[in-house]
Amino acid sequence: MSAVVEYMNAVNKSLSARWPALHVVLGNESCDLDSAVSAIVYAFLLHSLQNGEEAIGVVPVLNIPVADYPLKSEVTHWLQRHGIYQNSLLFRDEVNLGRLQEGGSLRMTLVDHHVLPPADARLQAAVVGVLDHRPLEPNAPACEGGSVIVEQVGSCCTLVAEQVLSRNPALLDPVTASLLYGTIILDTVNLNPAAKRVTPKDVEVSTQLARLMSPPPSSVEVFQELSQAKANVSGLTCDQLLRKDVKVATGGGLRVGVASVPLRLTELLARSEGGRSLTEHLATRSYSLLVLLGFTTTQETVTRDLAVFCPDASLRDQVVSQLVEGQGGVLQLAPLEYEGVEGCAAFRQGNVGASRKMVMPLLKAWLTARTS
Ligand SMILES: [Mn+2]
Structure with a gap:
């Protein structure tokens, strides 16, 4: 078994053994x-560099509630493919960082x-390290x-790999190397x-x-595999699909959920139990x-559909x-x-060129006009 998998399997045990202190490696939301x-491999590195006397567990924490894990289809796919399953992962709602x-x-x-993020600002005092690849915010x-x-x-993951290569290259067995490699290939669109x-x-x-890694990986195949996994929503329920990629617009006393789903809407509506899951979703999210x-994309074609779900007929007609x-019927x-x-x-x-970036301003203009 790869050392990174053994380490991950021990993560839960180390927590249940009640370490007096924890060093959490946290990714973004x-x-x-x-x-x-990045969180998994960097935690593995920091863990490996500790000297035995220090009684602190180094653990990666995925910064989402465990219930949202199935929505991250490329993450579940890639980790499982390398022997890391949900039960050896720690999610944000499973450990009380504030306490x-x-x-x-x-x-x-x-x-x-x-x-x-602002909601976590009180945790700032605990931050002892940062590893990031975006420009430093002022x-x-x-x-x-x-x-x-x-x-x-x-x-x-390029920075994580660089750290491992320079500080403890022995950790880079084919499994750990492949975890990092695939992520870099996906993030850089196959180094294009x-x-x-x-x-x-x-x-x-x-x-x-x-x-x-042996045999040497084909970056084209790795990129295709991960892109497909990212777009694969076959196992998701209607409610999970609606949560996967949503933005909210508010104004005029209304709250509008704008959910993007990688499917024909006929297929989504067919999974909605005659609209019951839409009604429930509206209620739980207070929309x-x-x-x-x-939307769907193939090499040759792009399709886009749009639907408005609102039990109030007059409000629905207005939107x-x-x-x-x-904008002159721009959406056609x-x-x-x-x-x-x-x-x-x-x-x-x-x-079909009009994505949510074009729909949101139309909705916001309507919401603003209602207020005035
Ligand atoms: Mn990133």
Whole structure:
């Protein structure tokens, strides 16, 4: 068994053994593949560098509630493929960081971000290290005496790999190397300069990692496998699909959920139990209405659909006419034939270039106009 898998299997045990103190390595709240793999491998490195007398457990924490883990389909896929299963992972709602900190028994290293969100600001005092690949924010809190490594490269995993290579290269067995390698390939769109993510260091480090794997990986295949896993929503329920990628617009006393789903909307609505899951979703999230944006892409074609779900007919008609007519009918909406769901108006969107970035301003303009 790979050492990184053994380490991860021990993570839960180390917690249940009640370490007097914890050193948590925390990724950002999107919990994308970069955050998850960076947290795991960097925690593994820090753990390996401790001397035996120090009674502190170093553990990676995935910065989402455990219930959201199935939504991160490329993360679940890549970790499972390397022998790391959900039961050896620690999620944000499974460990009380606030209480640990109050007891003075928390240290934190932030990976793939370097500023805690406002809700976590009180944890700042516990931060002893940062490893991030985005430009340093001007208002970033100083981490005095801590280990701060911030460098703009395509993937935080490039920086993690560089640290492992220089501080404890023996950790890089084929499994650990592959975990990092795949993440760098996904983040840099297969090291493609046209995508404007990749830097010379990403290329250099991923080449070094590839040498540690046998047979040598095909970066094209790795990229395809991870992109497909990311788009794979076959196992998700309607409710999970609606939570996967959602933005909220508010105004005029209304709260509008705008959910993007990688499916034809006819397929989503078919999974909605005749609209029951939409009604429940509206209630649990306190939305006044839901706008659903469906999209599919193949090599040749892109499809986009749009639907407005709102039990209140007059409100629904208002938002529908705004979306149909707004900005000279830019979205090119035409009614969609489908098995009806009550309270739902669905359209095929002729303008397939118009993503949520174009829909949101239309909605916001409508919400603002309601206020005045
Ligand atoms: Mn990242």
